[in-house]
Amino acid sequence: MELVRTADELAVRTAAARGRGEVVGLVPTMGALHDGHASLIATACAQCGFVVVSIFVNPLQFGPNEDFAHYPRRLEADLERAGEAGADLVFAPGVEELYPEPVHVTVHVGEPADILEGALRPGHFDGVATVLTRLFNLVGPARAYFGEKDYQQLVIVRDLVRELRLPAEIVNCPTLREADGLARSSRNAYLAPTERAVAPVLHRALVAGASAIAQGERDAAAVRRAMRAVAEAEQGVRVDYLEVADPERLRTLARVDGPVRLLGALRIGAVRLIDNLAAAPGVNP
Ligand code: PAF
Numbered sequence: 001m002e003l004v005r006t007a008d009e010l011a012v013r014t015a016a017a018r019g020r021g022e023v024v025g026l027v028p029t030m031g032a033l034h035d036g037h038a039s040l041i042a043t044a045c046a047q048c049g050f051v052v053v054s055i056f057v058n059p060l061q062f063g064p065n066e067d068f069a070h071y072p073r074r075l076e077a078d079l080e081r082a083g084e085a086g087a088d089l090v091f092a093p094g095v096e097e098l099y100p101e102p103v104h105v106t107v108h109v110g111e112p113a114d115i116l117e118g119a120l121r122p123g124h125f126d127g128v129a130t131v132l133t134r135l136f137n138l139v140g141p142a143r144a145y146f147g148e149k150d151y152q153q154l155v156i157v158r159d160l161v162r163e164l165r166l167p168a169e170i171v172n173c174p175t176l177r178e179a180d181g182l183a184r185s186s187r188n189a190y191l192a193p194t195e196r197a198v199a200p201v202l203h204r205a206l207v208a209g210a211s212a213i214a215q216g217e218r219d220a221a222a223v224r225r226a227m228r229a230v231a232e233a234e235q236g237v238r239v240d241y242l243e244v245a246d247p248e249r250l251r252t253l254a255r256v257d258g259p260v261r262l263l264g265a266l267r268i269g270a271v272r273l274i275d276n277l278a279a280a281p282g283v284n285p
Contacts, residue, residue: 001079001082001083001087001088001090002088002089002090002183003079003088003089003090003091003092004089004090004091004092004113005091005092005094005097006093006097006101007093007097007138009140010052010089010138010139012089013089014052014139014140017049017050018050018140019087020049020050021049022048022049022050023048023049023050023142023143024048024049024050024051024052024139024140024141024236025044025045025048025050025051025052025137025141025142025143025144025145026044026052026054026135026136026141026143026144026145026168027040027041027044027051027053027087027144027145028051028053028054028056028131028132028135028144028146029053029054029055030055030056030057030058030071030186031055031056031057031072031073031074031075031078031092032071032072032078032189033053033055033078033081033082033085033186034184034185034186034188035184036147036149036175036176036184036185037053037081037082037085037178038081038084039085039173039176040147040173041053041082041085041086041087041146042085042086042144043145043171043173044087044143044145044171045085045086045087047143047152047171048142048143049069050088050089051086051087051088051089051229052087052088052090052091052139052141053082053087053089053090053091054090054091054092054093054135054139055069055075055078055082055091055092056091056092056093056098056131056135057073057089058098058127058128058131059095059099059127060099060106060123060126060130060131060200061123061124061127061128061131062124062127063121063122063123063124066121067187067190069098071186071259072186072189072264076112077090078090086237091135091138091139098131098134098135099134105205106126106127106130107126107128107129107130107133107160107164108126109125109126109129109144109156109159109160111249112152112155112156112249112250112251113125113126113129113152113156114240115250115252116152116243116245116250116263117152117153117274118152119263120208120240120241120265121222125152125153125156127158127285128153128157128256129156129157129160131137132157132159132160133166135162136161136166136168140167141168142161142167142168142169143168143169143170143171144157144161144168144169144170144171145169145171145173145175146170146172146173147172147173147175147176147277148172148173148174148175148276149175149176149183149184149185149274149275149276150274151250151261151263151276152250152263153170154170155248155249155250157170158170162191169283171243175205175275175276178200180206181200181203181204181207181261182196182199182200182202182203182273183202183203183273183275185273185274187271187272187273188273190270191268191269192269195236195268195269195271198234198235198236198237198271199268199271201230201231201233201234201237201266202231202264202266202275203275204230204276204278205227205228205230205231205242205264206227206242206262206264206267206275206276206277206285207242207277207285208226208227208229208230209223209224209226209242209262209277209279210262210277210279210283210284210285211225211284211285212226212279212281213256213279213280213281213283214262214279214280214281214282214284214285217256218255218256218257218281219254219255219256220244220252220253220254220255220256220260221254222254223244223256223262224242224244226241227242227262227264228242231264231266236268236269237266237267237268238266238267238268239244239264239265240264240265240266240267240268240272241265242262242263242264242266243260243262243263243264244256244260244261244279245260245261245262245263246260246261247259247260247278256279256281256282257281258280259278259280260278260279260280261276261277261278261279261281262276262277262278263275263276264276279282
């Protein structure tokens, strides 16, 4: 597996792969690779002849009080992980390579970038859409792989690709979980042991919501209360949101009349966790 740092080197490698008739796949990441990323890479390798993993901690998607400076950066370990999972190439550009100064062009995302995560992290999805547009342009993937853990991001990436007619298929992959239900995330590394013990409460809260729906609850406010009751029973947990939304546009629902997406974000100490779950009447989680 090869590491390249520049857009020019990347273009040579991807052109050669396409010349050999290989389908180019992209797994965009911010590094700190874990089993969730490894499973995205493995899925990409099963479907594509040449798999690029990008590793770039994108400054544009972090707010001024967020963890950009402290976000885990461990390229050596990531290269090993990506290679083991089967990647052909890691593209790890510097900031100046993706955002040569001066930056005049960014991407602005409308609904649903202004709710849920977007309401609490203004500009976050504009940053995600901007970096992905640049990465898609440089890599030219036929397929790009995203985890369902960042469900709102996935909805927005689908909008981005459809509306800008980026010639890539978006493949979504299920969330990988620890045995106790905690969704795999690079930010789990921030959890102190006592916080780690509490963290599965987010998944438990979502499961409680999905169970209520499965058993016939149709009032979304009651589902929200059921999720909050579970989350707030744990000491030191602050709920940012626990929502019942339509799975396509993520609009908040008053009633549950069919499949929905339950989405949650909470804070444990200084660590912020997000997760989501599909739910539907009559379907046990
Ligand atoms: O999900 C992530 O890790 C990031 O938001 C992404 C898609 C790599 C863009 O920086």
